[in-house]
Amino acid sequence: MNEIASMLAEAGLRPTRQRTAVAEALARSGRPVTAQALHARLTRSRPGPGLATVYRTVQALAEAGLARTFPAGDGELAYKLCDPGHHHHLICEGCGLVIEIPSCEVEPWAARAARRRGFALSSHQAEVFGLCADCSGQARGRRSAARA
Amino acid sequence: MNEIASMLAEAGLRPTRQRTAVAEALARSGRPVTAQALHARLTRSRPGPGLATVYRTVQALAEAGLARTFPAGDGELAYKLCDPGHHHHLICEGCGLVIEIPSCEVEPWAARAARRRGFALSSHQAEVFGLCADCSGQARGRRSAARA
DNA sequence: CCCTAGTCGAGAATGATTATCATTTCAATT
DNA sequence: AATTGAAATGATAATCATTCTCGACTAGGG
Ligand SMILES: [Mn+2]
Ligand SMILES: [Mn+2]
Ligand SMILES: [Zn+2]
Ligand SMILES: [Zn+2]
Numbered sequence: 001m002n003e004i005a006s007m008l009a010e011a012g013l014r015p016t017r018q019r020t021a022v023a024e025a026l027a028r029s030g031r032p033v034t035a036q037a038l039h040a041r042l043t044r045s046r047p048g049p050g051l052a053t054v055y056r057t058v059q060a061l062a063e064a065g066l067a068r069t070f071p072a073g074d075g076e077l078a079y080k081l082c083d084p085g086h087h088h089h090l091i092c093e094g095c096g097l098v099i100e101i102p103s104c105e106v107e108p109w110a111a112r113a114a115r116r117r118g119f120a121l122s123s124h125q126a127e128v129f130g131l132c133a134d135c136s137g138q139a140r141g142r143r144s145a146a147r148a
Numbered sequence: 149m150n151e152i153a154s155m156l157a158e159a160g161l162r163p164t165r166q167r168t169a170v171a172e173a174l175a176r177s178g179r180p181v182t183a184q185a186l187h188a189r190l191t192r193s194r195p196g197p198g199l200a201t202v203y204r205t206v207q208a209l210a211e212a213g214l215a216r217t218f219p220a221g222d223g224e225l226a227y228k229l230c231d232p233g234h235h236h237h238l239i240c241e242g243c244g245l246v247i248e249i250p251s252c253e254v255e256p257w258a259a260r261a262a263r264r265r266g267f268a269l270s271s272h273q274a275e276v277f278g279l280c281a282d283c284s285g286q287a288r289g290r291r292s293a294a295r296a
Numbered sequence: 297c298c299c300t301a302g303t304c305g306a307g308a309a310t311g312a313t314t315a316t317c318a319t320t321t322c323a324a325t326t
Numbered sequence: 327a328a329t330t331g332a333a334a335t336g337a338t339a340a341t342c343a344t345t346c347t348c349g350a351c352t353a354g355g356g
Contacts, residue, residue, distance in 0.1 A: 014322065016334065036312070050336040055313070075223050075344080076312070090261055093270060101261050109253050110276045113238055117247055118281035126274035128258045133266035162353070164303065184343070198305040203344065223313080224343070 011064035018049035022057040023081070031096045032070040032078030070098075090128045094135030101128070159212035166197035170205040171229070179244045180218040180226030218246075238276045242283030249276070 004023045005015035013019060025038055033041075035055045042048035049057070058079040061067035065084040070091075072078035080098060088101040110124035130136075152171045153163035161167060173186055181189075183203045190196035197205070206227040209215035213232040218239075220226035228246060236249040258272035278284075 014333070016321075018335070034312090052314080052337085053335055056334085071219060075225060077223055088261075090265055090267055092267070099265055105257050106254060106274065110274075113236075113249050113276050114278045117238055119238055119240065119276075119278035120284040121276065122241060122278040124274065124276045126254065126258075126272065128261050128267075128269065128272045130262045130267035130270040136268040162302070164353080166304070182343090200306085200345080201304060204303085222343095 007066065011061075011066055013060055013064065018053050019057050019060075021049055022054055023061065026058070026061070026067065026079060026081050029080075031098050032072060032080040034072050034076050034078045036076075038079075088126045088128070090130070092132035092135055093129050094131050094138075097132050097135075099132075155214065159209075159214055161208055161212065166201050167205050167208075169197055170202055171209065174206070174209070174215065174227060174229050177228075179246050180220060180228040182220050182224050182226045184224075186227075236274045236276070238278070240280035240283055241277050242279050242286075245280050245283075247280075 002020075004027060005020050008015040008019055008023060021042055022038060025042055026033065029038075035051070035058050038058070039049070039051045039054040042054070058067060061081070062069055062079060066081060067079045068082040070078045070080060083100060083102070086104055088104065088106070090099040090101055091097070106124060106126050111121055114121035150168075152175060153168050156163040156167055156171060169190055170186060173190055174181065177186075183199070183206050186206070187197070187199045187202040190202070206215060209229070210217055210227060214229060215227045216230040218226045218228065231248060231250070234252055236252065236254065238247040238249055239245070254272060254274050259269055261267075262269035
């Protein structure tokens with residue numbers, strides 16, 4: 001039983017062939033993917049899990065805390081395997097790369113903001129957007145080329 | 149020309165009867181509302197703007213920076229009139245109340261996180277969740293009553 | 297008043313997500 | 327190895343928020 005399969009088992013999800021395929025594809029991608037895209041990728045060549053199963057699996061992973069959701073394109077939801085436990089994200093607007101920021105330095109601010117307004121703090125959420133090294137490198141390259 | 153109408157005009161949107169009605173309803177609500185809910189509210193008794201117009205208007209307001217979007221329920225989008233300019237939100241999980249946090253104390257953290265990983269910072273986003281005074285008061289009251 | 301770009305809105309179309317439900321697979325037990 | 331009740335799957339239909347279409351209507355400058 002490989003890495004992914006045991007991860008599913010620990011979360012109380014039977015590591016079926018289909019679920020394992022979905023979770024593996026998700027892990028292989030490393031960045032948020034929609035259920036639709038995942039299904040397309042899994043059935044392009046070989047026959048793969050049905051669309052309904054892909055939806056059920058990514059939702060189960062999210063409920064188990066093994067995946068997070070990201071708003072994609074229009075109103076769609078993209079999923080990405082994530083470390084359980086509190087952390088934030090650094091997201092590249094160029095290529096969609098997502099990097100986890102494990103240490104939370106936002107908590108004190110959140111607590112202060114809540115207390116100051118009579119709120120009982122429950123949680124907070126924060127994301128940083130930018131261009132990863134590769135993407136900003138390309139942009140810089142393109143700009144130089146145009147100038148030359 | 150009232151408050152709302154001139155706000156629309158300044159944003160380059162003709163203050164038609166329909167758009168004004170939508171923006172006024174949005175302002176009256178004070179908390180995020182979906183286009184559907186807004187349309188229902190506007191047409192319950194009197195005849196109001198068409199559904200397509202409600203969608204067009206809230207989207208225009210968002211593009212103009214006069215409204216922000218909040219993920220609602222499942223994958224739907226809710227809109228709320230917001231101050232233009234950078235700020236964060238304190239959101240009550242009980243009643244949906246949204247309070248703006250104008251001063252940004254998150255910027256330094258975002259800049260540091262981005263730089264440390266070779267990202268060119270572009271923006272950041274942060275929200276605090278909890279229970280407003282009213283909602284946590286009710287919860288406390290209910291608990292005491294049960295105990296008594 | 298006239299004209300034209302901008303708006304409206306009723307209804308059809310789109311497309312992601314969810315629900316059905318008959319069939320298959322799991323995994324634990326005889 | 328055979329049995330079995332529960333969980334999972336998937337082809338298909340159903341939902342339902344959002345977007346499109348396009349003919350009719352308006353605002354508002356000249
Ligand atoms: Mn993560
Ligand atoms: Mn706001
Ligand atoms: Zn990138
Ligand atoms: Zn509240």
